[in-house]
Amino acid sequence: MTWAFRRRGVVVGAAFCVLAVSAEGARRLSFDTDVLTLLPHDGRVIPAFRSFLSTFGSLDQLYVVFTAPDGYAIADYSDRIDAWTDRLRKAPEIDRLDAGIPDRSRDFGWLADRQLLLLRDERLDRALDRLQPDGLTAAVAKTRDLLTLPSSRVSDLVRQDPAGLFEITREAFGERALTAVSEDGYVTPDGSSRLIMAHPSRPPYDAEFSRALDLRLRTIAAEEKADEKGEDASLPPLRVQFAGGHRIAVETEAFVRRESIMNTVGSLALILPLLYLLFRSPWLVVVGSLPSALSLIAVLGAYGFAGVTLSAAATGSAAMLFGLGVDGVVLLYASHRLALAEGLTPRDAVEAIAGPSTSMLLGMWTTAATFYGLMFVDFPSLQELGRLVGHSMVICGLATLLLVPATLPRKPQRQSGRPLVLPRLAAWIQRYRPSIIGAAIAVTVVLALAASRLHVNPTLERLRSVTDAAQLETRIASMFGLPGEVSVVIAKGPDLEALLVTNERLTSRLARDVPTLRVEAPTALLPSVASQASAASQVQRSGLTPASVRASLAAAADHAGFRSDAFDGFTARLPRLLDPRQRLSYDGYVAHGLGDLVGRFVSHGAREWTIATYIFPRNAGELTAIQQAVDAIDPSQTLTGLQLVNRELSRKFLPQFVKGLAIGTGIVLLLIVFAFRDWRLCALALIPTAAGLVWTAGLLALAHVELDLFALFAVVSFVGIGVDYGIHLVHRYRERGDAVQTVSELSPVILAAAGITFLGYGTLINSSYPPLRSIGVVSAVSVSALAVASVFLLPALMMRTRKS
Numbered sequence: 001m002t003w004a005f006r007r008r009g010v011v012v013g014a015a016f017c018v019l020a021v022s023a024e025g026a027r028r029l030s031f032d033t034d035v036l037t038l039l040p041h042d043g044r045v046i047p048a049f050r051s052f053l054s055t056f057g058s059l060d061q062l063y064v065v066f067t068a069p070d071g072y073a074i075a076d077y078s079d080r081i082d083a084w085t086d087r088l089r090k091a092p093e094i095d096r097l098d099a100g101i102p103d104r105s106r107d108f109g110w111l112a113d114r115q116l117l118l119l120r121d122e123r124l125d126r127a128l129d130r131l132q133p134d135g136l137t138a139a140v141a142k143t144r145d146l147l148t149l150p151s152s153r154v155s156d157l158v159r160q161d162p163a164g165l166f167e168i169t170r171e172a173f174g175e176r177a178l179t180a181v182s183e184d185g186y187v188t189p190d191g192s193s194r195l196i197m198a199h200p201s202r203p204p205y206d207a208e209f210s211r212a213l214d215l216r217l218r219t220i221a222a223e224e225k226a227d228e229k230g231e232d233a234s235l236p237p238l239r240v241q242f243a244g245g246h247r248i249a250v251e252t253e254a255f256v257r258r259e260s261i262m263n264t265v266g267s268l269a270l271i272l273p274l275l276y277l278l279f280r281s282p283w284l285v286v287v288g289s290l291p292s293a294l295s296l297i298a299v300l301g302a303y304g305f306a307g308v309t310l311s312a313a314a315t316g317s318a319a320m321l322f323g324l325g326v327d328g329v330v331l332l333y334a335s336h337r338l339a340l341a342e343g344l345t346p347r348d349a350v351e352a353i354a355g356p357s358t359s360m361l362l363g364m365w366t367t368a369a370t371f372y373g374l375m376f377v378d379f380p381s382l383q384e385l386g387r388l389v390g391h392s393m394v395i396c397g398l399a400t401l402l403l404v405p406a407t408l409p410r411k412p413q414r415q416s417g418r419p420l421v422l423p424r425l426a427a428w429i430q431r432y433r434p435s436i437i438g439a440a441i442a443v444t445v446v447l448a449l450a451a452s453r454l455h456v457n458p459t460l461e462r463l464r465s466v467t468d469a470a471q472l473e474t475r476i477a478s479m480f481g482l483p484g485e486v487s488v489v490i491a492k493g494p495d496l497e498a499l500l501v502t503n504e505r506l507t508s509r510l511a512r513d514v515p516t517l518r519v520e521a522p523t524a525l526l527p528s529v530a531s532q533a534s535a536a537s538q539v540q541r542s543g544l545t546p547a548s549v550r551a552s553l554a555a556a557a558d559h560a561g562f563r564s565d566a567f568d569g570f571t572a573r574l575p576r577l578l579d580p581r582q583r584l585s586y587d588g589y590v591a592h593g594l595g596d597l598v599g600r601f602v603s604h605g606a607r608e609w610t611i612a613t614y615i616f617p618r619n620a621g622e623l624t625a626i627q628q629a630v631d632a633i634d635p636s637q638t639l640t641g642l643q644l645v646n647r648e649l650s651r652k653f654l655p656q657f658v659k660g661l662a663i664g665t666g667i668v669l670l671l672i673v674f675a676f677r678d679w680r681l682c683a684l685a686l687i688p689t690a691a692g693l694v695w696t697a698g699l700l701a702l703a704h705v706e707l708d709l710f711a712l713f714a715v716v717s718f719v720g721i722g723v724d725y726g727i728h729l730v731h732r733y734r735e736r737g738d739a740v741q742t743v744s745e746l747s748p749v750i751l752a753a754a755g756i757t758f759l760g761y762g763t764l765i766n767s768s769y770p771p772l773r774s775i776g777v778v779s780a781v782s783v784s785a786l787a788v789a790s791v792f793l794l795p796a797l798m799m800r801t802r803k804s
Contacts, residue, residue, distance in 0.1 A: 001357055004405040005350045011406035015294055015399070022301025029304045030208075031311070040378035040656070045648045048490050048638035053203060055603045055610050062198040062213070062246055063476050064088070067239040074187060074194045077238050081185075081194060083227065084240070087220045088198055093213045096596040098197045100185030107592035112160070113576040114584050115169045116539055117532045118524065123168050124535055128542045130163040133552040139163045140556040160569045162553065188479050195476065199596070204245030214250045217242055243476055247469035262763075270759040271326060278752050279420060284333050287407050291399035292325030295392045303388075311384055325396040327753035328360040331728060332404045334420060334749045350405045357401055359731040362675050363724035364397035366668045370719045373664025377656045420752075426743035426795070433796035440793045444691055447698025454701040456653065457708055487623065487641030489613040489630055496586065496602070496609040500528040502634050503611060509629045510615070514622050520614040522601035526584055536580040546574040617643075657712055661719065668723050676730065685730045688794045689722030692786035699781055711774035718782045721757060725750050725790035733798055743795040754787030 004011050040046055066081050068074045074081075089097050119127055129135045140162050186195040202209035221240060228237065272285045303310065335356040339349035371393065374386030429436060489506065493499050500523050507521045523531070550571050557566055576582060589598040603610045617623040623643060630639045672682050693715060700707065728750065733742040761783065764776030 001350055001354055001401065001405040002347075004402040005347065005408065005410075008406040011402050015290075015403060018298055019294055022297045025301030025304035026297055027304065028307075029300060030309050040649075040652055041380065042378050043648050043652065044638060045640045045644045048640040049488075049642075049645050051610075052488050052490055052612060052640060055605075056600065056612055061244050062094070062200055063243040063473060064196045064198065065193055065241045065243070065472070065476060065479075066196075067193045067241070069236045069239070072235070073191045075191065076235060080224065080228065080238055081196075084220065084224060085196060087223070088196065091216050091220070093200055093202070093209065093216055095199045095201045097199070100187075100195070107594070109573070110588065110592040111584075111594060112166075113573055114582050115165055116577060117527060117535050117582065117584050118169055120527070120531060120535055123171060124538055127163075127165050127168050128539065128544065130165065130168075131542075131544050131549050131552075133555070136163060136549070136552045136556040137559060140553070140560045140562070143560075159567055162557075162567045162570055193479060195479075200246055204249040210246040210249040213246050241472055243469045243473040248467055248473070251467040251469050266763040270763070271756050274752070274755055274759065275326070275330070278748070279330075279333065279337075281333065283407070283409070284329070287403065288326050288329045288333075290407075291329060291396050291403050292392075294399050294403070295325065295396035298395055299388060299392045310388070311380075325364075325393070325400070326756045327724065328364055328397065328400040329404055330752050330756065331356055331360050331363075331749055332400065334745075334752075336408065337420070338745060346408065346410055350408060355735050356728075356732070358675075359728050361397045361401060362671060362731070363727050364393050364400070366671050366723045366727065367721055368393035368397075369667035369671060370664035370721075370723075373660045373662075373667065376663045377660040378652065379656065382660075420748045421744045422747050423740075423744040425747055425791075426740045429743060429792060429795045430740055430799050433799050436792055436796040440691060440789070440796075444694055447695050447702075449698075450701045451694060451697035452701075454697050455704075455706050456712060457706050487615045487617055487626065487639060487643065489615065489626075489637055489639050490610065491613075491634065491637040492608050492610045494608050496604075496611075497529055499609055499611050500526065501530065502637075503613060504528055504531060506613065506629060506633045506637075509633055510626065513629055514625050516618075517622055517626070518616040520601075522598075522611045522613060525598050525601060526586060526589070529583075532583055536582070539578060540580045544578055546571075546578055549574055549578070615639075653712075661715070665719055668719060672723070672727065675727070676734070681730050681734060684794060684797060685723060685726035687797060688726045688786055688789040689719055691793055692722050692782065692789040693718065695785040695789070696778070696782045699785065700778070705777060707778065708771060708774050711771075711778045715778065715782065718779070718786065721783065722786040722790070725753070725786060726794060729790065729794055729798070739795065739798040742798070743791075747791050747795070750790050751787060754783050754790075757783045 064084070066074060066077065066084070068077055085097065085099050088094055116124065116127060130139050142164065143162050186197075187193070200209070200213055204210055224240075225237075272288065275288050276282070276285045332353055335353040336349050339352040340346070344352055368390045371386045371390040374382045375390070377383065491499050491502065503521055503523045504527070507519055507523060510517055510519055527535070553567055553571060554564065557564065586598060586602055586604070589595055601612055603612075615626055617626060627639050630637050669682070669686075672685055676682050676685070696715070696718075729742060729746055732746050733739055736742050736745075758780060761776055761779030764772045765780065767773045767776060
């Protein structure tokens, strides 16, 4: 510290250089808004969920909702929506698009010629019956009614499928059960809105891609708006909204960046006035945040140059560091003022605060140790948070050690007031220490009992951000009847045919055990070779031939009053429809432009195939039945999905929490034992932390606060924060040998530090990101409890303990 005091130019210049270089690196930072980065790497369900998303893309679609103004129907805007659809389909960021109407850009005729191979059992019997004379007569008569609708699409469908085979095939597909699927697409029952679903080529957690997609959508919107001005202006503007994971990612990243700045600025706006109010020192206001700012920017700059992507949860570290790092500056400044008040020169005063600087450095490094404990838990974002804050606290301790003496005035200055001490508080604690200890014990017992009712919700839903796009997606689901919770059965292997055979066994088992369950299986589009051979054999046994069906159709058409050529399109494909040699294959889908259709279920990697079966359970009982069916058919397959991910998170939570807490606490203990080498002093330093955390848990339970994963793991960090207060008091007590004097000198510093930490973390309470908000709530209660335990309980115990 004396070296830094003498060479302030070198210290300040080096700090400025580090700041300038690091600021450039910090500008290169990018943020990862994907909630999946919060998930553990180990386990069975969670890795399978990650594998599913990487293989088949995200479950998130891009939802484009068109809403007509009041008094108008969405059908009035069909031309404008068609123009939107064309532009979206041509966008390079879009893989495929579902407008709810037939897509003529792909060869569905190839699939239609083989549609009987998609059917089996009762559905195939019904389809073959419809090709018999009686069945055709009834089906053609029914199509007569459909032709009364003023739609060219319906007319084309009737001519290509007079027997109504598409209706039966659609049942086998398990198509999404939207509320209203018409010839005009996915339309709400009141006809006011229409939905288009697009599948982007990259998942939402690719932040750069999500931004590019968002720019593409805004460009299309601007082009459409310009085109509308050149057209008939009789229709008012159409409202267009976007939702889905990609839009949520863009909005989340935007407010994460905004809040990272607002939290930092808000922390300083609250902390710096508090410092001036307490100490009346412009120097402390100016210098107080410098070590924290320097350490944070240095670490962020290193991350930026290294190309590290930070998760949204780590952005709250700025507010944390200003709350934690200023404590050390306050401690050294208060000690310096005490030394000056004792008549020491500025240089001697710097030498006199060498003892408090040891306490400061130990306190910061114990805080860093608790955050480093998070690096050993199986939650990637918490590991990242532990590294970021841990590294920053280590650097902050060194920066405080150098910047404080380097910036202190060299000449004696007139003090703005007396040193901040509280002798009356120390005397009051000494007088009532039995009552204080007794009350603390009683409160601890009561709150420990209450803490048993503390509720933890470790599900992903608690970790999702709430943005306009997320709220819109919820409304879309109810408006259009989109499917709800989805589970996925993942199967992998080198032989696709073997996977398909097993999948057929699984779907049959599910149909038997849970007959009302909705299942979308790969074998609905790509049956096994054996199933296709069985279906072809059944068609052949039916005795149907192109000639017989053609004759029956002609008679049915004549009876219904159709022209003789009305169904030429259907009769032309009868030879292919009834050909027993026809087969469906993965390569066939791809070759005819239908790779995206089968690609939702089947993926071919370098060495193995992966198939996905989508299942929509309605309750926990159905989910249990699904798991039992999967285990019975093939235990190597994995059932995954958000419900199961949440279950696995719940199981992993307690062991991971205990692990992180134990490691962080263990490192802290080693540091304290190394520093004090006295078990009684070590125990005293830890008492405020133990009592404060018990009080915190009890108070949160009594307030019915529901905690998420981040809120609980934030408790790990407060082990270090609470120990800081204990270390400062015990270290000064060992130096002074007088507990009353120690309390008088350090209790205001502890209270000021607690207020700083409270304000630093407290800004997170208003965060729009739920994990940061949870950290803010827990932090506010924790730091208050720790401050009370440190300022009242620990001094009362020290006054009963004779210094060795």
